Amino acid sequence: MVHPNQDTGWRSAYETDGYVVLEGLLSTAELRDIREALALLLSEGPSGRNDFEGRRTQRVYTLVARGKPFEALTEHPAIVSKLDELLLPSCLLTASQAIAIAPGETPQPVHTDDSFYIIPRPRPAISVSTMWAIDDFTKENGATEVIVGSHRWSDDDLVNMYVGDDSVELAPQYLTQLRPLVMAAGSCALFTGTLVHRGGENRSGQVRHAISNQYCQPWARTQENFFLSVPRRKVQQMSPRLQSMLGYSVHPPFMGQVTARHPRKVLNPEFVNPLDD
Numbered sequence: 001m002v003h004p005n006q007d008t009g010w011r012s013a014y015e016t017d018g019y020v021v022l023e024g025l026l027s028t029a030e031l032r033d034i035r036e037a038l039a040l041l042l043s044e045g046p047s048g049r050n051d052f053e054g055r056r057t058q059r060v061y062t063l064v065a066r067g068k069p070f071e072a073l074t075e076h077p078a079i080v081s082k083l084d085e086l087l088l089p090s091c092l093l094t095a096s097q098a099i100a101i102a103p104g105e106t107p108q109p110v111h112t113d114d115s116f117y118i119i120p121r122p123r124p125a126i127s128v129s130t131m132w133a134i135d136d137f138t139k140e141n142g143a144t145e146v147i148v149g150s151h152r153w154s155d156d157d158l159v160n161m162y163v164g165d166d167s168v169e170l171a172p173q174y175l176t177q178l179r180p181l182v183m184a185a186g187s188c189a190l191f192t193g194t195l196v197h198r199g200g201e202n203r204s205g206q207v208r209h210a211i212s213n214q215y216c217q218p219w220a221r222t223q224e225n226f227f228l229s230v231p232r233r234k235v236q237q238m239s240p241r242l243q244s245m246l247g248y249s250v251h252p253p254f255m256g257q258v259t260a261r262h263p264r265k266v267l268n269p270e271f272v273n274p275l276d277d
Contacts, residue, residue: 003019010190011085014173018151018234019181019191025078026132026186030069034134034201037067038209042100058073063211065230066241079130082190083215086128091134093220093245094127095214101142110147110161110178113214114193116223121155127193127216133183134209142181142202144189150196159255161196167173185247218251236267 013020026034041060048054060066064074074096083091095113114127116265137143150157163169163185180200181189191197193214202208216222226246237242243249250256256263266270 010082014086014190017148017195019146019148019189021181021183021187021189022078023060023184023187025076025188025200030072031134031138031186033069034073035209037069038098038134039098041066041098047102051106052109054108055100056102058098058100058102058201060079060081060231062096062224062226063098064213064246065226065234068210070096070217070243071238073132073211074245075239075262076188079190079213083099083128086125087215088218088251089199090218090244090249090251091215091244092220092222092247092249093213093216093224093226094216094220095212095224099199099210099211099212101199101202101208101210103202103205103207104222105142105199107145107201108176108199110196110198112150112158112194112196114216117193117220121158122152123194123226124194125151125194126220127214129191129193129195129214130182130193130212131189132211132213133185133187134211135191135206136185137181137183137187137208137210139182139200139262140202141204141206141208142200143182144197145178145180145200146177146191146197147197148172149190151194153194155194158196164233167232215245218249219255222247232267236269240264 003225010020042058048057048059112127114125117126129182131144137174161171163171230246235246248261258266259274
């Protein structure tokens with residue numbers, strides 16, 4: 001684990017284990033604001049639709065566009081500084097969601113966050129994930145579980161970790177390798193998109209709240225289509241860095257251009273789309 005005021009050594013742990021826990025990133029006031037905003041959102045939403053989402057788990061997608069506390073979390077300076085080292089300039093936000101695991105939830109199927117990028121493993125991660133602890137993460141309440149070093153596995157290693165043809169149940173020898181990310185509220189786990197992990201079983205009597213923002217290389221397709229989901233009027237009010245993360249940026253030489261223009265020009269109220277008749 002790394003304290004934010006001791007910002008050395010995180011890269012070594014990240015490269016070796018596939019993850020690092022950054023402690024104490026959020027103040028009591030910041031956590032309060034996030035919890036209040038989450039409570040309103042979660043009061044509206046249903047539980048998951050399958051075992052992967054979690055049938056006793058609530059998820060709120062496109063979280064970055066649902067309030068200022070979530071915008072601030074997405075571009076938290078302690079995270080952005082590390083993204084600048086791990087990903088190319090103009091990296092993108094690929095997913096942004098709240099996760100509330102209720103008592104009685106079963107373990108999530110193990111997975112990696114960038115498995116849809118079909119480039120053979122082992123390979124460098126194309127995405128970087130964050131898991132923010134909004135409540136304390138414990139062994140009992142469904143803390144995220146990881147297999148240390150699995151970011152270096154091959155495709156065959158991933159296939160062989162399941163029982164027979166099952167794509168959900170882990171083979172016994174891998175179950176013992178799962179490590180819960182026990183951390184205090186206000187901490188954040190930063191891990192590679194190639195790391196094997198899952199949401200844990202909630203055996204406690206309380207809901208465990210977390211926020212997951214994921215980022216990817218600027219040339220990769222994002223999981224969430226923020227162009228369609230986030231209204232332009234909301235993007236106009238965001239910081240330039242967040243606008244860039246949502247895709248209003250150009251990856252050299254011209255990936256992301258809009259009719260030969262920089263996509264940020266679209267945010268100008270006076271912008272005229274030449275294709276509009």
